[in-house]
Each structure stands twice: as structure tokens, then as C-alpha cells.
Amino acid sequence: MPPIIAKEKCNACGTCAEICPTDVFRAAGKRTPPLVKYPEECWHCNACVLDCKQSAVTLRLPLPAMMLHVGAGKSKSLSGGKGEKGGVRR
Amino acid sequence: MIPIDKETLEADVLVVGGGIGGLMAAINAAGQGARVIVAEKANTKRSGSGATGNDHFVCYIPEIHGRDMDPIVKELRNSMVGGYHDNCMSVKFLEQSFDRVKDWQRWGISMKPTGKWEFIGHAFPGRPRIFLKYEGSNQKLVLTAQARKRGVRIENHLPIIEVITRNGEVVGAIGLSIKEEEPALKLIRAKTVVLATGTSNRLYPSVSPGWMFNTAFCPSCTGGAQAMAFRAGAKLVNMEFPNKHAGPKYFARAGKATWIGVLTDPQGEPVGPFVTKPTKELGDITGDVWNSVFTDMYKSGRGPTYMDCTGIAEKDLKYMMNGLAHEGNTAMLKYMDEEGIDVRRRRVEFAQYEPFLIGRGVEIDLNGETHVKGLYAAGDPVGNFRADIAGAATFGWIAGGSAAKRAKGIRRFQKIEGSPVVKDHTRFCSKLMARENGPSWQEANLALQQIMNDYAGTGVRSETLLTAGLTYLRDLKRKAVATMKADDSHTLMRCLETIDLMECGEVILLAALERKETRGLHVRSDFTFTNPLLQDKFITLQQAKGNVQIEWRDRR
Numbered sequence: 001m002p003p004i005i006a007k008e009k010c011n012a013c014g015t016c017a018e019i020c021p022t023d024v025f026r027a028a029g030k031r032t033p034p035l036v037k038y039p040e041e042c043w044h045c046n047a048c049v050l051d052c053k054q055s056a057v058t059l060r061l062p063l064p065a066m067m068l069h070v071g072a073g074k075s076k077s078l079s080g081g082k083g084e085k086g087g088v089r090r
Numbered sequence: 091m092i093p094i095d096k097e098t099l100e101a102d103v104l105v106v107g108g109g110i111g112g113l114m115a116a117i118n119a120a121g122q123g124a125r126v127i128v129a130e131k132a133n134t135k136r137s138g139s140g141a142t143g144n145d146h147f148v149c150y151i152p153e154i155h156g157r158d159m160d161p162i163v164k165e166l167r168n169s170m171v172g173g174y175h176d177n178c179m180s181v182k183f184l185e186q187s188f189d190r191v192k193d194w195q196r197w198g199i200s201m202k203p204t205g206k207w208e209f210i211g212h213a214f215p216g217r218p219r220i221f222l223k224y225e226g227s228n229q230k231l232v233l234t235a236q237a238r239k240r241g242v243r244i245e246n247h248l249p250i251i252e253v254i255t256r257n258g259e260v261v262g263a264i265g266l267s268i269k270e271e272e273p274a275l276k277l278i279r280a281k282t283v284v285l286a287t288g289t290s291n292r293l294y295p296s297v298s299p300g301w302m303f304n305t306a307f308c309p310s311c312t313g314g315a316q317a318m319a320f321r322a323g324a325k326l327v328n329m330e331f332p333n334k335h336a337g338p339k340y341f342a343r344a345g346k347a348t349w350i351g352v353l354t355d356p357q358g359e360p361v362g363p364f365v366t367k368p369t370k371e372l373g374d375i376t377g378d379v380w381n382s383v384f385t386d387m388y389k390s391g392r393g394p395t396y397m398d399c400t401g402i403a404e405k406d407l408k409y410m411m412n413g414l415a416h417e418g419n420t421a422m423l424k425y426m427d428e429e430g431i432d433v434r435r436r437r438v439e440f441a442q443y444e445p446f447l448i449g450r451g452v453e454i455d456l457n458g459e460t461h462v463k464g465l466y467a468a469g470d471p472v473g474n475f476r477a478d479i480a481g482a483a484t485f486g487w488i489a490g491g492s493a494a495k496r497a498k499g500i501r502r503f504q505k506i507e508g509s510p511v512v513k514d515h516t517r518f519c520s521k522l523m524a525r526e527n528g529p530s531w532q533e534a535n536l537a538l539q540q541i542m543n544d545y546a547g548t549g550v551r552s553e554t555l556l557t558a559g560l561t562y563l564r565d566l567k568r569k570a571v572a573t574m575k576a577d578d579s580h581t582l583m584r585c586l587e588t589i590d591l592m593e594c595g596e597v598i599l600l601a602a603l604e605r606k607e608t609r610g611l612h613v614r615s616d617f618t619f620t621n622p623l624l625q626d627k628f629i630t631l632q633q634a635k636g637n638v639q640i641e642w643r644d645r646r
Contacts, residue, residue, distance in 0.1 A: 037580070
């Protein structure tokens with residue numbers, strides 16, 4: 001959230017508003033890019049980005065949805081251990 | 091007053107929800123000559139939990155698995171989708187699942203991207219595998235085209251808000267048009283109705299508090315089938331059992347079984363008993379069959395738990411990324427790319443998400459029919475069977491076929507205009523739109539979530555808590571109905587969804603009170619024993635003459 005429409009690329013075809021599974025957009029008029037009316041209802045499915053023929057839509061993921069990650073570091077078991085074969089525990 | 095569209099539609103088979111189950115029902119029904127309408131809340135090309143793709147399809151392929159289906163039935167029951175099936179449903183599903191796979195392959199969904207049927211991931215070591223790996227990013231486009239090809243009329247942006255019955259039989263339904271800012275009701279005379287509204291989300295707080303739409307499954311799917319079926323007099327089953335999904339912590343629109351890695355603790359020790367290094371063939375099924383592992387590890391203080399893909403072969407990494415794209419996770423992949431999250435060097439924290447309804451809900455028979463004549467259900471809202479995409483495809487097909495057959499024997503449509511249920515809904519929708527002040531749907535939905543979390547959650551459940559929760563929820567529903575306010579067609583739809591969710595919540599509380607034992611994630615603090623005598627017993631709830639009848643039955 002929210003989808004961001006680059007106005008200079010958008011040709012106001014309305015596809016994003018038409019196909020959004022959560023009805024985030026409202027079509028604003030024939031020559032106007034759709035309005036991102038309910039940005040907090042975005043599901044991050046990416047349909048609007050995938051279906052925009054003008055590549056005018058991008059998603060900005062909200063901070064609460066940030067992916068948490070750490071460096072891999074050492075991991076002794078991942079190199080295999082006693083009683084383990086082919087990465088599968090027996 | 092909210093306007094009612096002057097044109098009443100007519101359908102032999104009205105399909106409610108154009109997801110995988112709904113489109114497959116429509117395709118089969120139309121193929122048999124039925125006049126079919128799909129009423130869809132969004133647009134069938136991109137709606138529901140399969141909107142941008144999936145990559146695993148449970149099925150039985152005799153040439154791969156052998157002629158004896160029994161071991162595959164057993165695997166299905168032990169998998170993440172098993173547990174609360176009627177056995178006869180599992181068997182019928184498996185018998186027909188390969189036919190649906192072949193249909194999809196023929197129609198242009200790549201069910202064997204490598205040229206052969208491959209069962210990769212979601213797998214136990216040394217056991218038969220049941221999850222066919224496929225490339226489903228175009229599945230909704232293909233199924234929509236197939237439905238249109240057979241003459242199915244697709245009404246997008248028309249969520250169905252009520253099924254109309256007369257003398258115990260389906261006669262039609264009421265839709266809410268959200269095409270324009272101003273809402274309008276649309277009436278549909280129907281000989282049969284197939285409910286296929288998907289999973290029920292937004293019942294419990296999401297993994298990000300206050301961020302209601304951060305859900306693994308489509309947050310527009312909100313228990314419509316369960317609520318409408320229940321109000322129409324059908325039975326709901328297995329509603330007391332919470333189900334949780336898991337995946338990257340705080341980013342719920344993502345998968346877990348497509349990852350090729352090992353779930354590990356902070357020291358890199360595997361947390362599950364199945365794999366010790368990334369294997370494309372198996373994945374790490376720990377997250378499927380023991381997804382409380384993330385919560386268990388966290389509570390024990392030994393967390394967090396990570397998806398560790400380090401050591402993955404380059405070709406397997408490519409395979410995994412392709413799988414994630416076809417599963418519909420392109421937003422996540424782009425984010426990872428932008429943030430420099432390279433899984434060869436970074437471990438991603440995984441977590442268990444909030445409970446939601448999938449495979450808990452409407453009881454159907456082997457033909458997909460409910461206890462109400464002419465009312466069918468398919469896919470995720472079914473309560474006595476679950477196989478996710480494959481279940482929706484297969485039982486959607488079955489329900490659509492059964493509905494078409496029944497419709498052939500019904501000569502006339504019945505008039506629904508002016509019926510009491512239409513008048514009630516017209517009045518109620520008009521009231522919501524006319525109120526100048528009052529709580530928004532968000533307030534009502536959040537209030538519901540906190541009650542569900544605290545009184546019917548997965549931490550503590552007991553007679554006293556569940557009873558209190560039931561009282562509070564009923565109070566909340568009364569207040570919401572009496573005061574909630576909508577501004578436009580979109581928020582009116584959300585208000586009605588919230589009421590459906592409250593009705594699902596009420597049934598969950600009643601069922602949870604009835605099951606006086608601990609089983610799965612239904613943890614009764616006052617009944618900690620898992621009673622073997624109740625292992626194959628299901629609880630059904632049905633509304634009759636204003637009362638809720640609660641019954642036990644044997645697993646079939």
C-alpha cells in the first residue's frame with residue numbers, strides 16, 4: 001500500500017480500478033487517472049502492477065509489512081550431520 | 091431509498107463468487123446447457139485468493155501414484171489441508187482431481203511446466219507426494235475466458251448479499267452493485283445458487299495490528315457463503331476449529347511451501363524433523379503440518395524462526411523464484427530485490443498468521459448441495475472438505491454440474507420482486523446510507539476482531555470466556571446494525587461484510603462452546619484432554635425457527 005499511479009504514464013484506461021480484488025481504486029473520469037481511494041485496503045497482490053499496459057502503477061509496501069531478515073551466519077546442521085543423508089532426517 | 095435496478099436477471103445457475111470454485115462451477119454448468127450468471131464482488135480476471143496465481147494443486151494421478159488410491163487418501167488426510175474431511179468427499183475429490191488437471195492443461199494453464207507431471211514441495215521425506223507443481227499465474231484469466239466461451243454471463247462488481255428461499259428452496263438472490271459510487275440493488279431470479287465466496291478473512295486481528303488487509307488470503311473474502319447459507323437454513327460444520335497460515339512475518343501476502351529452504355532457529359538448527367538442508371523435492375513441510383512451530387519457538391524464548399535458503403543450488407533458486415512468481419508473489423519478489431534480500435545470504439523470519447476460515451463452513455453432500463434444496467457450495471467455504479485450489483476446482487465442477495441438472499427439472503422462475511427479504515434488505519441498506527453519524531465499518535470490524543481474539547482465540551478458550559464472548563459479540567452486532575454508517579457503495583459493501591463476519595463469529599463461539607475437549611488449535615483450557623471418542627465426530631449448526639440447533643454427527 002498504496003498503489004502509486006505515475007500520472008505522466010497513465011492513459012486513464014481504468015484497468016487497475018476494474019481488476020483490483022479489494023476495490024482500492026475509484027475511476028475518476030475518462031481522461032483522469034483513477035483515484036487511489038482506499039489505500040489501506042490494498043492486499044499487495046500486485047494485480048494492478050501486472051495488468052497496467054503503461055507500466056504506470058507501482059506498489060509501495062507499508063512499513064508494518066516490512067520483511068524481517070538477518071544475515072545467514074554459521075549453521076552447523078545445514079552442512080549435514082550424524083544420521084542425516086541427502087538433507088533429509090532419517 | 092436505495093434504488094433497485096429495474097431489470098431483474100434470470101439464471102438457471104447463479105454462481106456467487108468468481109474465484110476458482112465459482113468459475114469451475116460456471117464452466118461445467120454452462121457446458122451442460124444451463125443459463126449461468128457469475129456474480130463477482132471484484133472482477134473474475136483477478137479476484138479472490140487465486141487472483142495472481144498459485145503453484146500447487148493436490149491431485150491423484152494413477153500413472154504416477156499407482157492404481158491403489160488408498161495411500162494418497164491417507165496422505166491427503168495427513169497434509170495441511172486434511173483433518174476435517176468426510177472421507178467420502180476425499181475419495182470423490184481424488185477420483186476426479188486429475189480430470190480437472192487435464193482440463194486446465196488443455197485450456198492453457200501450465201500444469202506440467204517441465205513437460206511431465208511433477209510433485210514438488212509440500213512433501214514428507216519417503217512418502218508419496220500429492221501436491222502437483224504448476225504455473226498458475228494466468229489461471230483466473232484462463233478460467234474467465236473459458237466461462238465466457240460457454241456463454242456464462244459475468245457480472246463483475248456485484249457482490250451477492252442474500253440468497254432468497256421459498257418453502258425451503260432457492261428462488262433467487264439479491265446483489266449489491268458497487269460499479270458506481272451510488273449503490274443499487276440488483277435482483278436475480280435463480281433456480282439454483284452455488285456459493286463460492288472463498289475463505290473468511292478479517293475475523294481476527296492480522297499479523298500487523300490495525301492493518302486489516304495484511305492477510306495471506308484475499309481480504310475481500312469475508313464469510314459470505316457461510317453467513318448466507320446459515321441464514322437460509324443450511325448447516326455449518328467444523329466451525330470451532332481455528333486454522334492458521336504461515337509465511338514471512340508481517341508480510342502475509344506470500345506463500346510458504348514454495349520456498350526451498352529449512353526452517354531454523356537463530357543458531358541455524360532446523361526446528362522441524364524433516365529436512366536439514368534445502369531440498370527442491372520436499373521443501374520443508376514443517377510449516378504445513380506444524381505451523382504453530384513459529385509461535386511455539388517464540389513463546390519458548392528460542393525464536394525467532396527463519397526460512398533459511400542458504401546453500402540452495404543455483405538452479406533450485408531459479409526454480410523457487412519462478413514458483414513464487416507463479417504463486418502470485420511478484421510484489422514480494424520486487425520488494426526483496428529492492429531491499430537487497432538475497433536468500434542465499436539472508437534468512438527471512440517466518441511466523442504464524444491469524445486464524446481464518448478455510449475448510450470450515452457450509453456442509454455439502456457428494457453433489458455439492460447443502461441442506462437447502464437448490465443451494466450448493468464449493469471451494470474454501472465448505473466445512474466438511476478442503477483441498478484449497480484443487481478442492482475448489484474439483485468440487486466447483488461437481489457443484490456446477492449438480493446445479494445444472496437440478497435446474498433442468500424446474501420449469502419456471504419465481505417472482506422475487508417485493509418479497510419480504512428484498513424489502514428488509516432495501517430498508518437496511520437505505521438506513522446505513524442515510525445515517526449522518528455513526529461508526530464506520532472499520533470500527534465494527536476492529537471491535538469484532540478484538541472480541542474474537544480475546545474470547546475465541548487460539549491461546550485460551552473456556553466455558554466462561556466463550557460465553558462472555560458470545561454476549562459481547564451479540565451486543566456488538568446489535569449496536570453495529572443499529573448505528574453503523576456507510577458513505578458510498580464501497581463502504582456499504584464493507585458494512586455488510588462485517589455483519590456476515592459477526593454471524594460467522596457467533597457460530598464459531600457456539601461451536602467452540604459445544605466441543606468440550608482440546609483438538610488441534612481448538613484449545614480448551616477447561617477441557618485439556620483430546621478425547622479419542624470425539625475424533626471422528628463433527629458438530630453442525632443450523633438455524634430453524636429462530637433457534638440454533640447444534641448437533642453431533644459421525645464423520646462420513
